[in-house]
Amino acid sequence: xxxxxxxxxxxxxxxxxxxxxxxxxxxxxxxxxxxxxxxxxxxxxxxxxxxxxxxxxxxxxxxxxxxxxxxxxxxxxxxxxxxxxxxxxxxxxxxxxxxxxxxxxxxxxxxxxxxxxxxxxxxxxxxxxxxxxxxxxxxxxxxxxxxxxxxxxxxxxxxxxxxxxxxxxxxxxxxxxxxxxxxxxxxxxxxxxxxxxxxxxxxxxxxxxxxxxxxxxxxxxxxxxxxxxxxxxxxxxxxxxxxxxxxxxxxxxxxxxxxxxxxxxxxxxxxxxxxxxxxxxxxxxxxxxxxxxxxxxxxxxxxxxxxxxxxxxxxxxxxxxxxxxxxxxxxxxxxxxxxxxxxxxxxxxxxxxxxxxxxxxxxxxxxxxxxxxxxxxxxxxxxxxxxxxxxxxxxxxxxxxxxxxx
Amino acid sequence: xxxxxxxxxxxxxxxxxxxxxxxxxxxxxxxxxxxxxxxxxxxxxxxxxxxxxxxxxxxxxxxxxxxxxxxxxxxxxxxxxxxxxxxxxxxxxxxxxxxxxxxxxxxxxxxxxxxxxxxxxxxxxxxxxxxxxxxxxxxxxxxxxxxxxxxxxxxxxxxxxxxxxxxxxxxxxxxxxxxxxxxxxxxxxxxxxxxxxxxxxxxxxxxxxxxxxxxxxxxxxxxxxxxxxxxxxxxxxxxxxxxxxxxxxxxxxxxxxxxxxxxxxxxxxxxx
Numbered sequence: 044x045x046x047x048x049x050x051x052x053x054x055x056x057x058x059x060x061x062x063x064x065x066x067x068x069x070x071x072x073x074x075x076x077x078x079x080x081x082x083x084x085x086x087x088x089x090x091x092x093x094x095x096x097x098x099x100x101x102x103x104x105x106x107x108x109x110x111x112x113x114x115x116x117x118x119x120x121x122x123x124x125x126x127x128x129x130x131x132x133x134x135x136x137x138x139x140x141x142x143x144x145x146x147x148x149x150x151x152x153x154x155x156x157x158x159x160x161x162x163x164x165x166x167x168x169x170x171x172x173x174x175x176x177x178x179x180x181x182x183x184x185x186x187x188x189x190x191x192x193x194x195x196x197x198x199x200x201x202x203x204x205x206x207x208x209x210x211x212x213x214x215x216x217x218x219x220x221x222x223x224x225x226x227x228x229x230x231x232x233x234x235x236x237x238x239x240x241x242x243x244x245x246x247x248x249x250x251x252x253x254x255x256x257x258x259x260x261x262x263x264x265x266x267x268x269x270x271x272x273x274x275x276x277x278x279x280x281x282x283x284x285x286x287x288x289x290x291x292x293x294x295x296x297x298x299x300x301x302x303x304x305x306x307x308x309x310x311x312x313x314x315x316x317x318x319x320x321x322x323x324x325x326x327x328x329x330x331x332x333x334x335x336x337x338x339x340x341x342x343x344x345x346x347x348x349x350x351x352x353x354x355x356x357x358x359x360x361x362x363x364x365x366x367x368x369x370x371x372x373x374x375x376x377x378x379x380x381x382x383x384x385x386x387x388x389x390x391x392x393x394x395x396x397x398x399x400x401x402x403x404x405x406x407x408x409x410x411x412x413x414x415x416x417x418x419x420x421x422x423x424x425x426x427x428x429x430x431x432x433x434x435x436x437x438x439x440x441x442x443x444x445x446x447x448x449x
Numbered sequence: 450x451x452x453x454x455x456x457x458x459x460x461x462x463x464x465x466x467x468x469x470x471x472x473x474x475x476x477x478x479x480x481x482x483x484x485x486x487x488x489x490x491x492x493x494x495x496x497x498x499x500x501x502x503x504x505x506x507x508x509x510x511x512x513x514x515x516x517x518x519x520x521x522x523x524x525x526x527x528x529x530x531x532x533x534x535x536x537x538x539x540x541x542x543x544x545x546x547x548x549x550x551x552x553x554x555x556x557x558x559x560x561x562x563x564x565x566x567x568x569x570x571x572x573x574x575x576x577x578x579x580x581x582x583x584x585x586x587x588x589x590x591x592x593x594x595x596x597x598x599x600x601x602x603x604x605x606x607x608x609x610x611x612x613x614x615x616x617x618x619x620x621x622x623x624x625x626x627x628x629x630x631x632x633x634x635x636x637x638x639x640x641x642x643x644x645x646x647x648x649x650x651x652x653x654x655x656x657x658x659x660x661x662x663x664x665x666x667x668x669x670x671x672x673x674x675x676x677x678x679x680x681x682x683x684x685x686x687x688x689x690x691x692x693x694x695x696x697x698x699x700x701x702x703x704x705x706x707x708x709x710x711x712x713x714x715x716x717x718x719x720x721x
Contacts (some may be wrong), residue, residue, distance in 0.1 A: 059595065069564060069591045071521045072627070073616040073641055215527060216518070225520040233642035233649060235618060299504065330565045331591065332518060344539045345515040345569030 053299045055368060060249020060335075063371065065364035068248040070228070070334045072187030084154055084249045089257075094150060101146045102261060105179065106136045108143075110262075112269040112425070117395040122411065123131045123417030125279065129398070130266050132290065139401060139430030140262060140290045143170035145241055147258035149176035152239035159238045160184045163227040165192055165220030165286070165404065166356035167199025168430055169243030170285045170448040174208035184208040192355045198434050217349045220286075220359045224333050244287025245363030248334030252363050259293025266425055267297055274423050277301045280414065283427040284308045284406040285324070285377065286357035288366045290429035295375060304376070307366060308410045310352035311379035321350035323362040324370050324377040326368045337364040351439060353382035354402035356430075380409040388412075389432060389439065400436060466634040467557040467585045468610050471508055472667050472688070479720040480689025481506055481680075482669055483696055483713065484561065486513040487546070488538025490700045495546045498706070503556035505710040506717030511588065511691065512547070512550050514540060514562025521563075521590050523645030525694040528701060540570050542581040551583035559612065559633070561588040572600060576607035584680035586610030586633040594627050601630065610634075617641050617651035620652040628663035635659075635666040636691070639683060640673045644693035648673050657685040677719030692716060 068078060088094040102108040102126040111134065126209045132140035145162075152160060162184070164170030170186040177184035186203055190212045193200050197198045203210050216222035223372035224246075245252045245259075263281075270278050281298060283291035285307040289399040295305045312320035320326065323338050332347055340348040340360035350360040369375040380388075385402060388409035393399045400408060407426050418424060432439065472480070483502050499510050515530040515538055522530070547558060560579060567575050567589070579587070586609050589597065597613060604611045607661055608634025615624050618641060628635050637659050642648020650673070660668060670683040671691030675698075683690045699709050 067596055068593060069596055070593065071590050071616070071638075072593045072614050073618050073638065075593045076618045076623075155669060221518065225518055228520045228644045229523075233647070235641060330562070330568055332565065333520065339565070341565065341569065343569070345566035346534060347565070 045193060052432040055365060056249060056253050060253070062252070062365045062368035064130045065329070065337050066249055066252060066335050068226060068334060069331045069336065070248045071232055073232050074235060074248070078248055078250070080153070080155070083356065084151055084252055085254055087224070088151060088154065097150055098147055102143065106142045106146060107134060108261065109265045110134050112266060112273070115396050118392070121395060122415035124415045124420060125422030125424050127411065128270065128278070128423065128425045129396070130262060130294065130425055132262060132427060133398065133400065133404070133431035137168070138433065139168040139172070140259060140293060141169045141243060142175065143261055143293065144243065144255050144258040144289060145169070145172040145176045148241040149180050149182070152182065152241070153180060155239055157232065157237055157239040158182055160241055161187070161227055161238055162241045162243060163187045163220065163223040164222070165358060165399070166241060166354065166434065167192065167196040167203065168356060168401070168434070170208070170210065171199050171202045171206070173241050173243070174203040177208065178206045184297045185230070186210050187213050187223040187230070189213045189218040189220060189223045192220065192223070195341060195355050195438070212313055215270055219355065221347070221350070221361070223291040228333065236438060244289040245292045245365055246287045246333060246335065246361060251313070252335065252365055253305035255289050256292045256296055256365060259289050260296045261289065262293035262427065263295060263297035266294060270425065270440065271317050276423070278303050278423040278425045280418070280422065280424040281305045282308065282407045282410055282414065282424065284357065284403050284429060286310070286359050286403065287361070288363040289313050290427050292363060294363055294425070294427045297370070299374065306410060306414065307375050307377045308406045309379040310357035310385070310406055311381045312352055312353070314352040315379060318348070319351035320379070321352040321357050321359060322379040323360060324366060325351070326380050327360070331366065332361045335364045337367045338362050338370070354385065354406065356401070356403040357406065376411060378413070380406050384412070386439070398428065399432035400428055401432050402435045404429045466608065466610055466633070467555060468509065468559070474636070475508060479645055479684040480508045480560050480667070480669060481509045481717050481720060482509040482511060482671070482689060482691040484513060484691060484693030486515055486526060486533050486697060487543045488515055488536045489529040489534030489697070490532060490537060492536040492542070493546060495543070496549050499550050499556065499558070500554040502713060503554050505713040506690070507556065507713060509557040509559065511519050511559045511561045511693070512543065514560055514566055515542065516563035516566060519563065521643055523643040523647055523694060525645045525698050525701065530699045534658040538693055540575065543643055543702050544578055547582045547584060547638045557585045559583050559586040559588055559610070560581065561590070564589055574607055575605050576603050580607040580609050584609060584693060586612050588612045588614070588636060590614055593629060594623070597630065605632070612636055614638050615659055615663070621658065622658055624662040631666050633666070634669050634688070635663050637668050638672045638688060639670050642672070645671060646673050646675055656683070660686070677715045680716050681719040690720060
């Protein structure tokens with residue numbers, strides 16, 4: 044039997060925004076004063092009871108928290124081993140966990156007095172969540188989205204537009220999340236005096252990975268309370284998908300002091316043996332992209348390689364710096380599943396539990412095929428169901444997953 | 450190419466840094482610095498173009514290290530970077546080209562670029578190899594003062610200047626700190642924005658305010674300077690100007706080397 048390593052009190056990031064050797068602020072000088080101001084404002088907000096109360100109230104009354112923890116009874120008997128619970132972030136307002144973070148950041152935007160909000164988006168979930176809170180606060184909102192992703196996620200484009208946001212097609216590079224992020228940073232460098240940049244994942248320069256983690260950690264805090272109430276213990280396993288990594292950090296970080304085994308599931312796309320995947324932590328090497336030092340898909344010359352995933356939300360060659368630190372420390376295990384495995388898992392969940400998951404979340408579900416046979420009957424497994432699948436119906440349809448067979 | 454000699458400071462290998470010598474030789478006359486993306490428009494273009502630019506009046510040439518994700522650059526430098534990468538440019542090739550340039554030209558050469566290709570090459574080895582190839586300094590705009598600090602010792606030990614940037618958003622006390630940490634010159638970014646036109650111009654007294662705080666280094670102004678008139682105005686308040694996107698745009702539009710050379714002369718004449 045393995046002994047659990049005693050965990051040092053976890054105090055990342057340090058004052059310079061580093062999680063061990065990962066993180067930092069690799070951005071043009073123009074942005075440094077704005078990042079300093081944001082850091083200061085966030086520290087103040089953390090000490091301010093009004094900020095906390097407003098955040099909680101919006102999470103409860105606007106976003107619909109707490110989200111349920113659903114016991115997946117038929118899925119559990121299908122595998123015949125440990126008990127599977129689903130954290131239902133798909134039931135959040137706008138359909139994914141992204142709104143937890145955008146509520147936090149829009150409150151900071153309000154404090155800053157800046158009236159113009161910008162964001163990048165991949166699958167469009169962060170774009171919708173940003174457009175939603177900007178509308179609620181009466182602020183102007185521009186969302187940068189790769190032209191390729193706009194095609195894949197038309198429903199979310201229409202939602203953002205109905206919410207009053209301008210969706211700006213990004214035509215540079217691979218026309219996906221990576222390029223949308225570069226374009227949002229270019230906008231921010233130009234308009235930094237009057238613009239607040241709401242980053243959608245635990246990526247980017249300090250203090251973004253810290254802030255986004257803190258806002259998303261409501262997921263794991265709720266799970267810890269909910270599972271203790273039901274099972275009178277902490278879970279043995281936590282499973283979440285990892286693109287940039289915000290839903291995973293949100294689930295994991297309140298459990299870092301527990302003995303739960305944590306598994307981050309990356310997108311293996313067409314397969315790890317091909318060049319068409321987005322398994323940054325599994326196959327990448329450390330480097331700098333979009334403001335921080337972290338694992339990165341790159342070639343031998345340090346040029347960033349294109350990621351591939353059927354899921355637009357995981358189609359990113361970088362990953363949050365805290366994940367890199369957790370990987371190196373061995374605290375979280377990172378694995379990957381292919382496009383086809385994710386599609387099959389989405390269909391399985393729909394048929395077994397009556398829930399259509401987002402393609403991103405389907406990656407976490409697909410890993411149950413590997414994990415469950417090794418569990419015991421009294422083990423508790425929590426999967427973060429980070430979003431709902433409405434936006435992916437065209438993909439499910441086109442690949443036969445929406446059909447009547449099976 | 451890395452020999453034991455490259456472990457020695459540049460001063461021991463071949464006298465003072467070419468950047469310092471150039472500023473001393475200019476004796477207060479305005480300096481024209483030009484930026485060209487390495488590997489653009491053709492893979493080996495730098496070898497031909499850099500000496501021609503120097504002959505036309507460039508006092509210093511910055512060669513851009515192309516990167517797949519140039520988040521601090523406007524459309525023109527983005528385009529040239531994509532062309533250069535498609536041409537197959539790499540850091541080792543670029544250093545080889547600089548060695549060839551050094552056979553015929555002693556114009557100060559500064560490499561400018563994103564940090565990731567350098568991290569991949571191995572920073573320590575890279576700064577030594579660059580100095581050995583004839584590079585005089587580096588500009589790494591993704592490294593603000595704090596992140597730049599950890600590379601300072603390696604860069605200076607290699608004999609390279611580490612040129613830092615101040616921008617219209619930099620607070621006064623920070624300008625002084627950046628100037629103190631910078632060597633070669635201080636890069637004064639004239640707009641809030643990415644490279645090329647389209648950024649927001651700084652207040653009219655911005656450069657004068659930088660000058661008041663930055664007492665150590667010569668001050669070169671760059672970003673958004675696209676015509677002889679722009680160059681004249683920017684040079685009047687500083688020690689000289691840096692022109693990048695406007696030069697690259699001419700190559701993108703298919704101008705001949707002779708046309709480009711004539712335009713460079715007009716820039717040089719404008720700053721006097």
